[in-house]
Amino acid sequence: MKVGILGTGDVGRALGNGFIGVGDSVCMGARDANNEKAAAWAAAAGSRASHGTFADAARFGDVIVLATLWTGTENAVKLAGPDTMRGKVVIDTTNPLDFSHGMPPRLSIGHTDSAGEQVQRWLPGAKVVKCFNIVGNAHMVQPSFPGGPPDMFICGNDDEAKRVVTTICQSFGWPVVDIGGIEGSRDLEPLCILWVKYGLKTGGWNHAVRMLKK
Numbered sequence: 001m002k003v004g005i006l007g008t009g010d011v012g013r014a015l016g017n018g019f020i021g022v023g024d025s026v027c028m029g030a031r032d033a034n035n036e037k038a039a040a041w042a043a044a045a046g047s048r049a050s051h052g053t054f055a056d057a058a059r060f061g062d063v064i065v066l067a068t069l070w071t072g073t074e075n076a077v078k079l080a081g082p083d084t085m086r087g088k089v090v091i092d093t094t095n096p097l098d099f100s101h102g103m104p105p106r107l108s109i110g111h112t113d114s115a116g117e118q119v120q121r122w123l124p125g126a127k128v129v130k131c132f133n134i135v136g137n138a139h140m141v142q143p144s145f146p147g148g149p150p151d152m153f154i155c156g157n158d159d160e161a162k163r164v165v166t167t168i169c170q171s172f173g174w175p176v177v178d179i180g181g182i183e184g185s186r187d188l189e190p191l192c193i194l195w196v197k198y199g200l201k202t203g204g205w206n207h208a209v210r211m212l213k214k
C-alpha cells in the first residue's frame with residue numbers, strides 16, 4: 001500500500017515507521033519540500049520511504065494520514081489540495097487542543113462539533129476516519145501492555161474506509177472498536193484530554209484505554 005503522511009511530528013514519524021514496518025511505502029509531507037525532520041526520517045526509514053510537500057504526500061498515498069498541529073490543519077489540507085484526496089481514505093489523528101489556559105489543554109471544539117467533522121467538511125470527497133488520537137505516539141504501533149492490547153476507537157461515515165483502517169490497526173497490533181459516524185469524534189477527542197490528565201497526575205505516559213465486553 002502507498003501511504004501519504006501529512007505531518008512531520010512525533011505522530012507522523014511513529015506511524016510512518018509503523019507503515020514501513022508492515023511493508024508499505026510512505027511519503028511524508030511538510031510545508032517545505034526540504035523539511036529537515038522529514039528528510040532525516042526518510043533517510044533512516046529506508047528505500048520505501050520518501051518525503052516532499054503536503055501535496056506530494058497527498059498525491060502519493062492511496063491512504064492518507066493527517067498528523068498536523070490542529071491550528072495548522074486547515075492550512076495543511078489546503079496546501080495538500082483537497083482534490084488530491086478525493087475518494088481516498090484519510091486517517092485523522094488530530095486533536096483540537098487549546099493550550100492558551102495552560103495544562104492540561106482544553107478542546108477548542110466540542111459537544112456540537114469536532115475536529116473530525118471539520119476535517120470531513122474540508123475534504124468532502126474523502127473518506128475520513130478518526131483514529132490514533134486517543135493514545136500517545138510511543139504506543140501507536142504494536143502497543144505492549146501487561147494486561148494485553150488496548151483498544152483503538154475509530155469513527156467515520158464510510159464503512160469500507162473503516163474496514164481499511166481496521167486492517168491497518170490490526171497490523172499495528174490494535175483491536176478496534178467502531179463507534180459509528182464521524183460525529184463520534186465529539187466523543188473520541190475528549191478521550192485525549194483524559195489520557196493527558198492521567199499522565200499529568202501520575203507523571204507517566206504508559207497508559208491506554210480498553211473496553212471490556214461480555
Ligand SMILES: NC(=O)c1ccc[n+]([C@@H]2O[C@H](COP(=O)([O-])OP(=O)(O)OC[C@H]3O[C@@H](n4cnc5c(N)ncnc54)[C@H](OP(=O)(O)O)[C@@H]3O)[C@@H](O)[C@H]2O)c1
Binds near residue numbers: 029031133136138
Ligand atoms: N503527539 C502525540 O503523541 C499525539 C497523540 C495523539 C494525537 N496527536 C495529534 O496528532 C497531531 C500531530 O501531532 P504531533 O505531535 O505529531 O505534531 P504537531 O507538532 O502537533 O504537528 C506537526 C505538524 O504540523 C504542521 N503544521 C504546524 N503548523 C502548521 C501550519 N500553520 N500550516 C500547516 N501545517 C502546520 C507541521 O508542518 P511542517 O512539517 O511543515 O513544520 C508538522 O508537519 C496533532 O493534532 C496532535 O494533537 C498527537
